[in-house]
Amino acid sequence: MVSEGNGDMKVVLTKPLSLDGDAHADYKAPNFAQRFLSLFRNVRPGSDLTNFQLTPQFNIPKSQLQCFGESAYSFGKNLLQQCNNAESSLERFISVVAWSISTTRPPHFGVAPYNPILGETHHVSRGSLNVLLEQVSHHPPVSALHATDDKENIEFIWCQHPVPKFYGTRVEAEVLGKRQLKLLNHGETYMMNSPKLMVRFFPPRVDWIGDVNICCQESGLEAELCYATSSLFGRGGLHSVKGKIYQSSSMKTLYEVEGHWNSTVKAKDINSGKETIIYDAKEVFSELKIAVVEDLQGIRPTESAAVWNEVSKAILSKNWTKAREEKSTVEDNQRKLAKERNSKGETWVPNNFTVSYSKEDGWDCSPIQERVPPAPIVVPI
Template sequence: MNLVPPAELFSHTCIDYADADYKAPNFVQRLFSLFRNVRPGSDLTNFQLPPQFNIPKSQLQFFGESAYLFGKDFLHQCNNAGSALERFISVVAWSISTTRAPAFGVAPYNPVLGETHHVSRGSLNVLLEQVSHHPPVSALHATDEKENIEFIWCQHPVPKFHGTRVEVEVLGKRQLKLLNHGETYMMKSPKLNVKFLPPRIDWIGDVNICCQETGLEAELCYVTSSLFGCRGLHSVKGKIYQSSSMKTLYEVEGHWNSTVKVKDINNGKETVIYDAKEVFSELKTPVVETLQRIWPTESAAVWSEVNSSILSKNWSKARDEKSSVEDNQRKLAKERNSKGETWVPKLFTVSYSKEDDWECSPIQERVPPAPIVVPI
């Protein structure tokens, strides 16, 4: 197993999520050149970017960062709030904190089948596996023994090209369990909207968050601007209500890249529940604590040579190394097909239905501490 030096494994982890738009007209022209032979409405799931358009990181790592890379610990707040309503509001804030956008014009690598990512932050242990390649599906399991919290996510991105933009529908179930309170919160993800003109990345669409045990529910709407306007850019609006009576308790309004407030319907009092600066300030780069414990399937190991080449801007070698990783995946798939074998995930059981889409269940009850840690 070859790894780049530990200090370089996560050199591009801490990007500025609060202001991730990258504006460069020449970059837009290069992007258009990539898509000139792609028809509007086409599924880009299998579309491969040249390494010049990649950041040295796998999409599996990027997905995992929304669980373990943060400045403010919303999970502690979710678990220790005094009432069910306060916990629900904290869960809404936590859900907003996971909607992060990459820099414009660049993207992580598409994970290979069986790729894993294992990171710890304090008592929070996070483990991911790429459970399907066609279509791409990532599973995430995280447990915090100190807080007695568990969350399980399943992510199936479906990117489609629409002429001047790419829209990524993010399918799959997400659940957060506050085990001390016997509460499970179900939620989904908004869509990622990448506009070429003007260059911009935003989240759009509706998100429902519900807790069956408390009967509380939230409806959030992520809104972007029109072609020439900017009023709705990065905005999120919605309400928190009691599902049995449909009575609205709080109105939600703000911007996911700055602040979000809730307004108490009874007294009109407004409270800031989310501040992006708190979440994304003073982010700590993960470090390798035990190199020998890193699995060969770890993202940093799978892509180590590609990462090293991109960091040194050796684009010819980066292209060759990336092709090598992808060719090896095709070779393994061909060998399985010739033997009539079906690949089975090692860490999750996976099910699919047209109504519920992908659902991933972890095999282990608890995630063990990882060899890669985020300093606190």
Template sequence: MVIEGNEDTPRQVVLTEPTSLDGDSDAYKAPNLVRRILSLFINVRPGSDLTKFQLPPLFNIPKSHLQCFGESVYSVGKDLLHECNSEESSQDRFISVVAWSISTARPVVFGVAPYNSILGETHHVSRGSLNVLLEQVSHHPPVSALHATDKEENIEMIWCQNPVPKFYGTKVEAEVHGRRQLKLLNHGETYVMNSPSLLIRFLPPGLDWVGNVKIHCQETGLEAELCYLTNSFLGRRGPHSIRGRIYHSSSLETLYELEGHWNSIVTLKDINNGKETVIYNAKEVVSGLKTPIVKDPQGVLPSESAAVWSAVSEGILSKNWEKAREEKKAVEEKQRELVRDRNSRGQTWVPKYFNLSYNKEGGWDCFPTQKWVPPAPIDVPIGHAL
């Protein structure tokens, strides 16, 4: 979707459909994909940090990391957040939060990646009464902050994300550092969690979410341990697997066990009576996702992701790789000029919507500068298509 602006707004905004289970893995693939990918890493040593690694547009999808980060919150077919808030018991709310957390692990297209977000880039989108605002608060290291609020539901989310990708010969593993908080303010409950890592294998080709995720609610004493698993060496375990348990932090007594696949069905087993229930169906949540639309062109900031990268995205969508390459180079060079200008003035860049701090655990924390996120100029349609 392309929206033309005037002198008071970005000249162009390009919005593309969210990545979903419906499948768009062939949309941006280049020929001889695996060979081309491996050729990029000829001079990269195993174990190297790829944080500053730049991909040519041929290997980019037409959106930035910031947009993909935000999509995991606002691009949904079924509103799991409402279920988290509406459950009557603390245990049922916790189970719903676990299901919602699983829903934030989204399919990723093999062989291509989003643009590396530039410093100060923002992404502001609304879906119903949920308003979501993201900002790239650091470039080296890359740190993204998310603040989402829903006044009607009295819900708040504060996330801080710092991906650290490393190359290991035939694979890249991106550890996603940072804390995620979901606050159900009506119930006085805060749920703190982390994110799984993204594993990209070249031989054989494939990708998956892997690693351990812990979810904790201090007010109720409930915790969950989730383990994201991929293919085992002997093939005894399929890809996209997830298993875990919910327990009391005080007694460590297991209340529920869960297993399944994050891209299909996850079931929960009650240890007391053996009853099993489906707590997550990916098809309901991550299928039929709608492309956001611009409802207020004058409200779109020049720093908006879909505006910053619009010309690059146009080149990719039209497969005009020369245009995409030149426009991407222009975006990156403008950022270098801004850095040189700040350095010459002795200035330090300061985020607009977040305060950033380095915590004692060796990670980053982000604190929003406003209590409620305002409605956005970009909106996700709700309801069935006409």
């Protein structure tokens, strides 16, 4: 964890989510497990937890917007470059499947990031990849992401709308929203969705579950992946991914996919029987670096790290009283701004995205700018 800045302004930036399982252990309050389970004592099964508020003892010192962004810009091996450089459409599609798996980040039991405030932004660059996020809705929570890589001529646009629900012994968060990756040199667009996040209380466990579909209309290729976890009786496997890659028109299976998103995933060629490791989590999550501030003056007041700066500093110092006060200050200010808009009959409009919603298609976010500019916060290469 580091604190960047000078003068009166400082910006707290922390370690990315990793595979080590204890990246955020130091942030937990005393009697952690007991306090965590007590949160759900009065919550009824089937309840929507969208507006559920955690106290700072259960927060990691970063916003959900930052965690969302890390899945795009925080990596060891550059799988995006691999997607672009593959020669055939089938090789590119397999690489996109691997990249999609790499965006499945390892959450940790009992802790969660801050809920982003309306209009919060997160702007980070890694080499030629520039990533910009904005919280485009607060009720319900919707985050938009736009990333462009001028060197590789790649663009991706994501819209994320999590819907968490309580089921007695577990919480499941369905992650709605469209995701698209464009390999502009090849004229290919890949559409995909996200798995669900599951938090099970007994035994304590966090995993990704559910079905993911990836399709490319230009190449006529499609993939179906099923994320699964073991049952209470040990059947199945933790963190498992299983599925297939096939031709959309004929439904002919070309590859079978199987493995674990936190270790390795293999693809088996149906014709030859040859198996190839297409994804290695250790390569993707190796030597993840903390972002640094290169241009303090360029940081927007809406930047996640600036919005939650005082809360994060208090959590890192384990000053829980101060953390609660600072968090309440951020949230109270948002309620005040919302009240002022309502009294004036004003509707808040995102600065970086055009947002639409329909019952049939859900939320959709389109970036206003064609390319994302370089950011004041940079991930060292």
